[in-house]
Amino acid sequence: MATVRRCRLCYQRPCMDLTRFLAQTQITSLWICQPAFAAFYVRQSLWQPSAGAEARKTIELANLRAKQPGQDAFRRLIQELCRCYPRHYLLVECVRTERFAAGLGRLGFSLSAHRPRSYWLATPAINVEEPRC
Numbered sequence: 001m002a003t004v005r006r007c008r009l010c011y012q013r014p015c016m017d018l019t020r021f022l023a024q025t026q027i028t029s030l031w032i033c034q035p036a037f038a039a040f041y042v043r044q045s046l047w048q049p050s051a052g053a054e055a056r057k058t059i060e061l062a063n064l065r066a067k068q069p070g071q072d073a074f075r076r077l078i079q080e081l082c083r084c085y086p087r088h089y090l091l092v093e094c095v096r097t098e099r100f101a102a103g104l105g106r107l108g109f110s111l112s113a114h115r116p117r118s119y120w121l122a123t124p125a126i127n128v129e130e131p132r133c
Contacts (some may be wrong), residue, residue: 003107005098007046010102013054014034015032015033016030016033017032017033017035018040019084020033020080021042021044021060022044024034024087028043028044028045029041029043029044029060030042034077034079035054036066036067036068036071036076037064037065037066037067037073038062038065038066038067039059039063039075040063040064040065040067041061041062041064042059042060042061042062043059043060043061043062044057044058044059045057045058046058047060047091047092048091049089049112049113049114050113050114056087056088057085057087057088057089057090058087058088058089058090058091058092058120059081059085059089059090060091060092060093061091061092061093061123062092062093062094063091064092065095071111074103075103075107078090078107078121082121089120089121090109090120090121091112091115091118091119091120091121092109092118092119092120093115093118093119094118095117095118095119096117099121101119104119105119107121109121118119
């Protein structure tokens with residue numbers, strides 16, 4: 001009988017990373033294993049930022065904690081999501097610090113009018129030519 005290998009990052013079995021989570025449609029929210037992050041909760045939904053805006057698939061990020069803060073893990077994650085999922089909205093929930101809110105603003109995020117302390121981005125806001133995923 002073969003043994004199921006544990007993930008080398010989170011030691012769970014089975015483990016799911018962001019790419020696998022977004023490729024499937026059965027699970028809508030999950031704590032996932034993502035390199036460079038100690039904690040990472042993600043949801044996928046259909047969301048409309050305002051009454052006149054188009055409803056699109058949305059990647060909702062919450063409860064993120066970098067393993068090594070200040071090393072640009074979040075910025076690299078956003079660039080990858082913009083490149084790989086150019087038709088999705090990105091939503092960052094429960095932003096608790098002014099510093100993080102200012103950083104989101106520099107990345108092109110806007111404060112959501114209907115969700116307190118949440119910021120959204122209509123991708124691709126970061127220079128992206130072609131999806132390369």
